[in-house]
Amino acid sequence: MTxxxxxxxxxxxxxxxxPGGNITGLTNIAWDLAGKRLELLKETVPKLTRVGVxxxxxDPGGTxxxxxxxxxxxxxxxxxQSLGVRSPKDFETAFKAxxxxxxxxxxxxxxxxxxxxxxxxxxxxxxxRLPTMFGEGAHVESGGLMSYAPSSAxxxxxxxxxxxxxxxxxxxxxxxxxxxxKFEFIINLxxxxxxxxxxxxxxxxxxxxxxx
Numbered sequence: 001m002t003x004x005x006x007x008x009x010x011x012x013x014x015x016x017x018x019p020g021g022n023i024t025g026l027t028n029i030a031w032d033l034a035g036k037r038l039e040l041l042k043e044t045v046p047k048l049t050r051v052g053v054x055x056x057x058x059d060p061g062g063t064x065x066x067x068x069x070x071x072x073x074x075x076x077x078x079x080x081q082s083l084g085v086r087s088p089k090d091f092e093t094a095f096k097a098x099x100x101x102x103x104x105x106x107x108x109x110x111x112x113x114x115x116x117x118x119x120x121x122x123x124x125x126x127x128x129r130l131p132t133m134f135g136e137g138a139h140v141e142s143g144g145l146m147s148y149a150p151s152s153a154x155x156x157x158x159x160x161x162x163x164x165x166x167x168x169x170x171x172x173x174x175x176x177x178x179x180x181x182k183f184e185f186i187i188n189l190x191x192x193x194x195x196x197x198x199x200x201x202x203x204x205x206x207x208x209x210x211x212x
Contacts, residue, residue: 150180
């Protein structure tokens with residue numbers, strides 16, 4: 001549940017308030033993430049007007065996440081370029097489309113395919129000198145520029161309370177699915193240096209973790 005995207009869209013549960021079956025727990029979905037990620041990218045690259053969204057159309061939650069990003073972008077003076085990938089061979093083409101479309105930064109939406117291509121995405125972003133916002137801190141640990149995401153460690157710790165309740169007789173169908181409460185903003189200064197980007201002091205000051 002903590003890493004599986006939107007459990008309602010995926011068909012795992014009926015609703016967050018009433019799961020209805022034998023699955024419950026914590027989701028990593030938070031509805032204001034798109035706006036926050038765009039905001040942080042804009043502060044990092046003030047002249048940013050066009051951002052690419054790398055996503056997997058086959059992922060059940062991908063469409064809703066893309067639409068959320070498209071909805072909040074105009075308020076920040078940005079346009080969104082959709083960069084869909086369905087297989088490993090699509091990534092090179094997606095980055096060529098990004099640079100050809102004069103996209104100056106990327107947001108990476110999580111999916112199993114994209115997670116599996118983590119290293120390649122970082123390499124392509126560096127090669128094309130594209131500031132990139134990831135949806136999971138592990139990508140930044142692997143060399144990506146920055147991420148704003150729910151704290152996985154916090155989600156796993158909170159999941160223990162569900163285990164306790166179920167072992168004491170509670171039914172999963174009666175336990176509402178909870179959303180994240182703790183978020184982390186991580187910046188990799190090594191990655192910034194590789195693409196010739198200077199992170200503004202006000203952005204650095206907001207980071208929960210800085211990799212130097």
